[in-house]
Amino acid sequence: MTTTTKSATASGPGVDKLLRMYRQMLAIRLFEERVNDLYTRALMPGLAHLYIGEEAVAVGICEALRTDDYITSTHRGHGHCLAKGADPRVMFAELLGKEAGYCKGKGGSMHIADPSTGNLGANAIVAGSAGIATGAAFASKYLKNNRVAVCFFGEGALGQGVLYEEMNLAQLWKLPVIYACENNMYNEYTHYSESTAGDLLARPAAFGMAAEAVDGQDVKAVFNTAQKYVERARRGEGPAFLLLNTYRYHGHHVGDVATLRAIYRPKSEEEEWMTTRDPIKRFVDWLLSEKITDKAALEDIEKELTAEMNGAVEFAVNAAFPATDKVDHDIYA
Amino acid sequence: MTTTTKSATASGPGVDKLLRMYRQMLAIRLFEERVNDLYTRALMPGLAHLYIGEEAVAVGICEALRTDDYITSTHRGHGHCLAKGADPRVMFAELLGKEAGYCKGKGGSMHIADPSTGNLGANAIVAGSAGIATGAAFASKYLKNNRVAVCFFGEGALGQGVLYEEMNLAQLWKLPVIYACENNMYNEYTHYSESTAGDLLARPAAFGMAAEAVDGQDVKAVFNTAQKYVERARRGEGPAFLLLNTYRYHGHHVGDVATLRAIYRPKSEEEEWMTTRDPIKRFVDWLLSEKITDKAALEDIEKELTAEMNGAVEFAVNAAFPATDKVDHDIYA
Amino acid sequence: MPETATQVRQLGFGEAIREAIAEEMRRDPSIVLMGEDVAEAGTTFKQLKGLVEEFGKDRIIDTPISEAGFTGIGVGAAMTGMRPIVDIMFGDFLTLIMDQLVNQAAKIHYMSGGKWKVPLVVRATMGALRRSGSQHSQSLHAWPSHIPGLKVVVPSTPYDAKGLFKAAIRDDNPVVVFEDKISYTKVKGPVPEEEYIIPLGVADVKREGSDITFVATSSMVQVALGAATMLEEVGVSAEVVDPRTTWPLDEKTLVDSVKKTSRCIVIDEGYYRYGVTGELAAVIQEGAFYDLDGPVRRLGAKHVPIPFSPPLEDVTVPTERDVFELARQMCNK
């Protein structure tokens, strides 16, 4: 698989857009660091699957979308939801099961959903949202409202048959859907080479679908490629499959600590990705070297975000749990 | 999709083998003609999906198999079962729901199964046997008994996600299974181009699987290609996918008469396949032109088979239905 | 059913459903119907013939053989402004869509804290006695009835089928409608020209009686009515109550009838064990225990895969004779 990297040229994103990408990536990282902290302090129930390391994927793609475009997300979904515009306060509240959360506490970390940002919902079934995203694209085409749907999933979802049914249907009917495959190389504790035969990109290509690999640690490359295929889909020219090569820094979930990770991936691999390919660091270096901004400006953004995230955590921690008599509300519309 | 046609050369099948292929193809046709007759005379319950026109596929493949090799079959399965060695008497008995049938009348036309010929069973769920065939190949590899499993299915099964899960697993684990896709161009009443995006062979190829198209109306080509991949699988070199281009002469089932067929396929197409590409006629012409046998010998075989089939029908018609108290036997082993 | 019922026009069960769909599609352009061979062929059962001519291929949509795939599309389209109807040719294929139906459609409204809605209708068939074998004869309505978030409709007459189907389409929740295949051809009944809707969750007393209550669903309503007529001759007056929807369930009408008659048989074509008869019997004995003469009895399909052989299949499903005998014995007549 060849990796295409495009630099921001005249045709590329402007300064505001670039700074916004930085802000969004950093917001995700700061958010997830606090999730990790809340979880290890036993303040967060359930499981937490951190997106740290993969920020450029969600941000690069969502920055190519309109607010009324759709996304579906995964168990590792905080990054997607934030990149599509979710409010950290309401996110944290949901993660802690509070009434003030996006789903009134009923969904939790793996089910954040938000119509106001086109978020059709995170999904705890691997490939479980492939149908939903494809169906949203079907509605967009039928209702002629020009929306594009992005289906985020990990490379582990390539094991689920329904994904192939959906790709066939999407290509057959030329639906405006982008299948965004985040290849962080591991399905839980198994390297993808032990679960995936052949060339990953050949799978969507077999349906005649446009398919391209991207360096998922390069937010500009992700944005430029996403924009190309999103606009193509919007023009009615059909779906696309993006293979985003990336890496999760933490364990499969917070409980999957370094000692456990040793059974499936070498420390050296983790270090290499974190030190030489970190999407935020790389982007910062580029912003500075290109003189698009200066250290001070970036530090201001970081201060702002840090304050916002700390405030969001405080809001969520102090928020109220839903009253137990709410348990059987919202079953039927 | 290019079609490879190999003629019987020194390396090809010998005279006995060739005559056996003729006998087997004719046996299937004569069998199915009687099914059509029984059904239209309301002597056969349920539905009848005739294999007429596709005989070279089942025969060419099964002639490349050992008796202890496995097959799984479909709703259009009579040809597969006969080609693998089923007894027409016991088949007819099953089709009529009689105690003397392969399944004591409990299975019927779509569920013929026979351990003595390695027939794991016909299946009325499209792609429903993909797992079973792949699992039999898994057992063959694990138990080191060198058997090969052939999974027959129609091109409509390419719509079922489970097929892709199985192809990925078979390739990943190098299982001795052959996926035999019978492309008769129609899923019931829908042309496959309306249900299948992209190039059919690219789908198995995407998993790194050996894949080849064959003229399904040329029994020698089918046999030679099948033999190549069956022996390759037996050597432990992994699975293969065969795309057999063929045609069903009758309707999707016996009730789907010519007047109904008009809505989805032109009469001219039917006539062209029947007159210029009939697998039995083509093979007979070749046998005679190559002087491998003479008309008389072929007529003797036909007489023999006709008598056998008539006897088989008579046996089945006169056979007894199972006693009703047998209804709850065989639920648990 | 209105008193005038007998004067109004008679429609077949399938015709009534087609009329319901056509009327709703004329009223609401956001309704589409998709499934295998639903367009020109009008489904395998032909009862949707004519719809594609009126509504075109954009709204009556032939799909590949991808039940999970197009049901998933239905879920996503339902969330984003449409009211899709997905057609599952044989209810036995529910096995293939359970994730879309149960982990997705049923839970999305609740998991999102009430923010997303899924106004989806899944049409599925049920019923045996067609000699279709174990994989094409099941009545699996107990499965979705078990799942919070779904509604389940089991109509028994053309009048009910039309009115309930229209309610299902207008409902903002996922609704599964089970249509008895035999009723398509066997059951005719009065259907007024003027529009009407039957709310989901209201049982109907199909026949009044004083000695015993038959709570019967779908195909078993006809059986119960037949048995009731036979029972007149031996001086037993049977009441027949049809829940019409298994969820929501009109417990009061069922319980009140049994309080009046003091005896009850629950009759349903699904497998006898862990199915519909168990729930209804449990509900009735909870509500009418002190008025009951004896235990609530149940008649369902034998706990046996449905056999192909006619004499065997005929004894798997409750008959008028079975109901008659049991009722007679319960009433000591």
Place this chain on the structure above:
Amino acid sequence: MPETATQVRQLGFGEAIREAIAEEMRRDPSIVLMGEDVAEAGTTFKQLKGLVEEFGKDRIIDTPISEAGFTGIGVGAAMTGMRPIVDIMFGDFLTLIMDQLVNQAAKIHYMSGGKWKVPLVVRATMGALRRSGSQHSQSLHAWPSHIPGLKVVVPSTPYDAKGLFKAAIRDDNPVVVFEDKISYTKVKGPVPEEEYIIPLGVADVKREGSDITFVATSSMVQVALGAATMLEEVGVSAEVVDPRTTWPLDEKTLVDSVKKTSRCIVIDEGYYRYGVTGELAAVIQEGAFYDLDGPVRRLGAKHVPIPFSPPLEDVTVPTERDVFELARQMCNK
């Protein structure tokens, strides 16, 4: 459980299952176990840790995330000389294997007239209260219990889990074993060193009593026992009966207990409607009606998708307090 139970060694619920699998795998080389992350990781729940070290990667097999795919392989391998155990990490994913389990595994023996056997074990989990959200908390054992051809095991103690699991492996039919996730960590109990097997279909009286019978399954047995202890203080003597398998079902032991106590509550963690409680309540009132003081009552999970928020989730599943209150009221104490 033997009298000496209290003197023998204590094992955890998960340890007992691992021991059962290990003992059987030592005895019978045709047994393999496959699933996601079952090898080095020893499953997500870690309770199979150590097996891969003893039996190697040929017998403890990591799979892609293809539940339908590897379950299908299990079915085919079971037909052809092996005894596979397939691991379904979360019981919620049964939605993905229903076709392999219900249309294939359950029916093959019957459809083939008893010729093919499917000695397959499907391990699945169940149980809520882990803050895992609606898609990872369900107890779906009612579904397979509804299907003829399957057997269903719902163990509640380490002793039962080990003995029943060994019986499941040796059974020549497809058996689904549901393991309560909370019990892995919470439940310890006596398990003798010497080998033993518990036949499927034999209920166990977990506690003797005279005033009321609690028929409880899996996780609910501990709840019932806890309530029984609380009830002593108010002078109510409760008997706790554990069916141990929902199919085959030991009706006699359940009915005899209720005949003795004259009162009954059925307690199961599955959704309350159209599930296990309905069948058991129906069976008990059929068999013990004339000895019952009042209706059989039921406690199950609320008819609600299981919410994430702890205070909400806590009220969806029956508690000791719920059982205590209801029993007390039924006994007027």
